[in-house]
Amino acid sequence: MRKRVKLVLLSLMMLLLVGCVRPYKTPHIETIEPHQTAFLIPLVGDNKANQQEFMSESYLEERKVPTKEIEIPQRWVQTGRFNNQGQWRDSARLILVDRSPVTREWTQSPDTGTSSKNEGIIAESKESISFMVGVNASAQIDEQDAAKFLYRYNNKDLSYIMDTEIRAMVESAFVSNSGKLTMAEIIEKKAEIINEVRAEVIPYFEERGITITVLGLKGDIEYLNSQIQEAIDKKFKEEKALEAQRVANQRLIEEAEAKAKAELRAQQIINQKEIEAAEAKAKAAKLMSESLEFQIKLQELENQRVFVENWNGELPQIMGGDNGLLFNLPMNDLGK
Known part of the structure; x- marks a missing residue:
């Protein structure tokens, strides 16, 4: 009988001890992605003492999370008579702002x-x-x-x-x-x-x-208004057609101008060649004239050379007259 009572008392004690143990507090870990900015806002504690600045811009700035991983603090909330009757709840709220474009x-x-x-x-x-x-x-x-x-x-x-x-x-x-x-x-x-x-x-x-x-x-x-749209579309088509015609006309004008410039250039080349040919001909004639004068002077020098080589030292006998001078005439011949 006593053994049975002891076993019952021991069982009751074990039940009381086990019932007083709280469940394991599992860490609450949150990861913050690169495109996110995190704010950890306390749910209990200091907020009551700071009602005036609660959730102000400066308040939030101070609670910005600088890391990319954070453990959320937890507290035990008892919901029953015994110590193990309750649950672990977060003591702070993690707010993630998505900054993605x-x-x-x-x-x-x-x-x-x-x-x-x-x-x-x-x-x-x-x-x-x-x-x-x-x-x-x-x-x-x-x-x-x-x-x-x-x-x-x-x-x-x-x-x-x-x-x-x-x-x-x-x-x-x-x-x-x-x-x-x-x-x-x-x-x-x-x-x-x-x-x-x-x-x-x-x-x-x-x-x-x-x-x-x-x-x-x-x-x-x-x-x-569909009528306005139709009128705009019609005007657009007319403007496009007018622009196409303007482009075509401009192309014809440019082609005509190019042809005229080419013809003018060709004529200028012909005229330049004719001028150059005339200048070359005039230059050739001048050179020929200068060459003839040079040959005459050269012949005169040649005649003087021959005269000098054949001169016997006597001065020439000269007689003047209406018809010019007579050279090398003997005096006795002049008297006849």
Whole structure:
């Protein structure tokens, strides 16, 4: 009997000891990806003493996680009479901000846009002509702006913000700027209009932690009135035909000018050759004349040489007259 009582008491003691042991606290490990920024927010403790700055931008910045892996602190929450009746719960919340770039194309056609819905931007000109344009945009959250984004948007998905708030502001700015211009001015100044939209939209969201890297028009202007679109298409075709004819005419003019230049150049070459031939002929005649004069002088020198060689030393007898001079005539012959 006593042995049986001892066994019962021992069993009861074992049950009490086992029942007092809490379950093992399994570490809660989280990995932070390269495109993420993490914030570890305490769920208990200091938050009550810091209600004024709770979840402010500076508060979040101080709780940014600098590592790429972190163990979430845990606390034991007892839910029953015995010490082992309860569970381990996280003492802090890990918030991950996804900084991946997001691109959106808001167009009319499902083949070109991000969504299958018609998301083109509709606007009106100064003379109330309705039209639609496509817009493409890309945005991201930079590392240094993660706390600002988390505070402003409570970690909403960036794609959702682009399709709602950013698109709405782009549409508002585009409509406002287009309504001040005529349709002709809108077509001419599309680049200026989208630049004004960028100047209004990009700084606004930059202050809220979103960096817009791309914001521009996509595709052509599409008119909501089919008759206007048909008239524009007709005018476009006529302008294209006129441009094609202008190009063809310009090509003919250029070919004619090229032919005329070639003919002129050929004639200039012929004229130059004739001039050169005439100059060569004149030069040859001059050389021939100079050569003849040279030969005459050479012959005179030759005659003087022969005379000198045959001279006997006597001076020539000269007699003047109306008909010139007579050389080497004997005096007795002159007297006859």
